[in-house]
Amino acid sequence: MLTIDRLTVGYGPVNALHEVTLSAEKGEITAVLGANGAGKTTLLRTVSGLHRARSGTVELAGQPIGCVPAEDMPRLGMAHVPEGRGVITELDVEENLRLGGLGRGGRVSEEDLSLAFDLFPVLADRRAQQAGTLSGGERQMLVIGRALMARPSLLLLDEPSLGLAPRIVAQIFAMLRDLVRDQGLTVLLVEQNARSALSVADRGVVLHLGRVVADEQASVLASDDQLRHAYLGF
Known part of the structure; x- marks a missing residue:
């Protein structure tokens, strides 16, 4: 690979x-x-x-x-998750996830979102919550989930x-x-x-x-x- x-x-x-x-x-x-x-x-x-x-x-x-x-x-x-848990703090969890699809030139579907929410159920609970209010662990889950929206x-x-x-x-x-x-x-x-x-x-x-x-x-x-x-x- x-x-x-x-x-x-x-x-x-x-x-x-x-x-x-x-x-x-x-x-x-x-x-x-x-x-x-x-x-x-x-x-x-x-x-x-x-x-x-x-x-x-x-x-x-x-x-x-x-x-x-x-x-x-x-x-x-390829998707790269750098050190530092760089979420867009002003956007909510779902909006952050949807940004992950931009790199591949496509839109994020509900099926894509379901993947992230199945992997990290806490993100489903925080779907409409502003990313800046998440804990460190939740932010790390969010940036990994956002990377997966590019279907790498x-x-x-x-x-x-x-x-x-x-x-x-x-x-x-x-x-x-x-x-x-x-x-x-x-x-x-x-x-x-x-x-x-x-x-x-x-x-x-x-x-x-x-x-x-x-x-x-x-x-x-x-x-x-x-x-x-x-x-x-x-």
Whole structure:
């Protein structure tokens, strides 16, 4: 589904990623793990067209996308949920969800809305509520639901657990597994919460100072005590 080959990305004279190579297979969750400054967010921003690589390639379903503008990515089947739970606070929940369909050039149907409400029943209860009044966990559910309105085949998620209670994190990660199982969605998940991410991921990639230091099945990474202690903090 997604293939990244020898990707080098920089800001000014400094490289944030150094010849990063990895792939995210169709119908799987690939977790990208590492400490602050490892290059995780830069990786997602480059994949989604928000930042340009210095060298290397990115392909989606065999198609090179390194020069595709970010605004065209939804039409290719990609949705990016950046860190920060960026809802449109002045709009209500339903209006925020409907905005998610604009990227693919289509209108959001009641069937589309039902998908988000089935995944996150609390959003159905808040359907007419202003998004600015939602809790942090509800906002995270809303931005994920809004991304799904574009009907993506590849979902990029940046730190969805940041600042959330463990119960909400478990709910969001369980939802991701359901989407992968039921709809064949491919997920590239950037996380600092390595334990939770590896519990739902099929594969894990560890970045350290912009370089890939491990790329294994999630269960293998989770059981590698030396690697976990050195790079993942648990």
